[in-house]
Amino acid sequence: MKSLSSKGYFLLPNGQKSSAIHKVEKDDLKVKVTKSAFTFFMKDNLAKTAKDGEMKTTEAMKLLSVKWSAMSDAEKKPYIDKQEVDKIRHD
Numbered sequence: 687m688k689s690l691s692s693k694g695y696f697l698l699p700n701g702q703k704s705s706a707i708h709k710v711e712k713d714d715l716k717v718k719v720t721k722s723a724f725t726f727f728m729k730d731n732l733a734k735t736a737k738d739g740e741m742k743t744t745e746a747m748k749l750l751s752v753k754w755s756a757m758s759d760a761e762k763k764p765y766i767d768k769q770e771v772d773k774i775r776h777d
Contacts, residue, residue: 720776723765727754730765 728750735746754762 720772723769726765726768
Protein backbone atom coordinates (compact mmCIF):
# COMPACT_ATOMS: atom_id res chain seq x y z
CA MET A 687 0.00 0.00 0.00
CA LYS A 688 2.82 2.43 0.80
CA SER A 689 4.36 1.89 -2.60
CA LEU A 690 1.04 2.72 -4.28
CA SER A 691 0.52 5.94 -2.34
CA SER A 692 4.07 7.10 -3.01
CA LYS A 693 3.36 6.77 -6.73
CA GLY A 694 0.12 8.79 -6.49
CA TYR A 695 -2.35 5.89 -6.31
CA PHE A 696 -4.67 4.60 -3.59
CA LEU A 697 -6.85 1.53 -3.13
CA LEU A 698 -10.58 1.79 -3.71
CA PRO A 699 -13.01 0.10 -1.27
CA ASN A 700 -13.39 -2.82 -3.70
CA GLY A 701 -9.62 -3.40 -3.57
CA GLN A 702 -8.81 -2.07 -7.04
CA LYS A 703 -6.05 0.43 -7.67
CA SER A 704 -7.26 3.96 -8.39
CA SER A 705 -6.10 6.15 -11.22
CA ALA A 706 -3.20 8.48 -10.53
CA ILE A 707 -3.89 11.36 -8.18
CA HIS A 708 -3.81 14.67 -10.01
CA LYS A 709 -0.82 16.70 -8.91
CA VAL A 710 -1.45 20.43 -8.57
CA GLU A 711 0.78 22.62 -10.66
CA LYS A 712 0.94 26.40 -10.73
CA ASP A 713 -1.23 26.60 -13.86
CA ASP A 714 -3.96 24.58 -12.12
CA LEU A 715 -4.29 27.27 -9.43
CA LYS A 716 -5.05 29.91 -12.04
CA VAL A 717 -8.72 30.78 -12.53
CA LYS A 718 -9.87 29.05 -15.70
CA VAL A 719 -12.98 31.16 -16.37
CA THR A 720 -13.76 34.62 -15.08
CA LYS A 721 -17.05 35.22 -13.32
CA SER A 722 -19.50 37.72 -14.72
CA ALA A 723 -20.91 40.64 -12.78
CA PHE A 724 -24.27 38.86 -12.80
CA THR A 725 -22.67 35.79 -11.17
CA PHE A 726 -21.33 37.93 -8.32
CA PHE A 727 -24.78 39.51 -7.94
CA MET A 728 -26.43 36.08 -7.79
CA LYS A 729 -23.93 34.81 -5.24
CA ASP A 730 -24.56 37.79 -2.95
CA ASN A 731 -28.36 37.75 -3.21
CA LEU A 732 -29.55 34.20 -3.85
CA ALA A 733 -29.45 33.04 -0.23
CA LYS A 734 -31.26 36.17 0.94
CA THR A 735 -33.98 35.73 -1.65
CA ALA A 736 -34.54 31.98 -1.18
CA LYS A 737 -34.84 32.36 2.66
CA ASP A 738 -34.50 28.90 4.17
CA GLY A 739 -36.59 26.97 1.69
CA GLU A 740 -39.53 29.39 1.52
CA MET A 741 -38.91 29.69 -2.22
CA LYS A 742 -37.39 27.29 -4.72
CA THR A 743 -33.95 28.25 -5.95
CA THR A 744 -35.17 28.39 -9.56
CA GLU A 745 -37.92 30.84 -8.62
CA ALA A 746 -35.45 32.99 -6.69
CA MET A 747 -33.09 33.02 -9.69
CA LYS A 748 -35.92 34.18 -11.95
CA LEU A 749 -36.74 37.05 -9.58
CA LEU A 750 -33.11 38.06 -9.30
CA SER A 751 -32.62 38.04 -13.07
CA VAL A 752 -35.57 40.42 -13.44
CA LYS A 753 -34.13 42.59 -10.66
CA TRP A 754 -30.70 42.59 -12.38
CA SER A 755 -32.27 43.72 -15.66
CA ALA A 756 -34.05 46.57 -13.90
CA MET A 757 -30.93 47.80 -12.06
CA SER A 758 -29.13 50.92 -13.24
CA ASP A 759 -25.45 50.92 -14.16
CA ALA A 760 -24.66 52.70 -10.90
CA GLU A 761 -26.34 49.90 -8.92
CA LYS A 762 -24.44 47.27 -10.94
CA LYS A 763 -21.07 49.00 -10.45
CA PRO A 764 -19.95 47.05 -7.32
CA TYR A 765 -20.50 43.78 -9.18
CA ILE A 766 -18.79 45.05 -12.32
CA ASP A 767 -15.80 46.05 -10.16
CA LYS A 768 -15.67 42.52 -8.73
CA GLN A 769 -15.72 41.20 -12.29
CA GLU A 770 -12.75 43.39 -13.22
CA VAL A 771 -10.77 42.12 -10.23
CA ASP A 772 -11.59 38.54 -11.20
CA LYS A 773 -10.50 39.24 -14.79
CA ILE A 774 -7.11 40.48 -13.51
CA ARG A 775 -6.77 37.34 -11.38
CA HIS A 776 -7.47 35.24 -14.48
CA ASP A 777 -4.74 36.88 -16.54
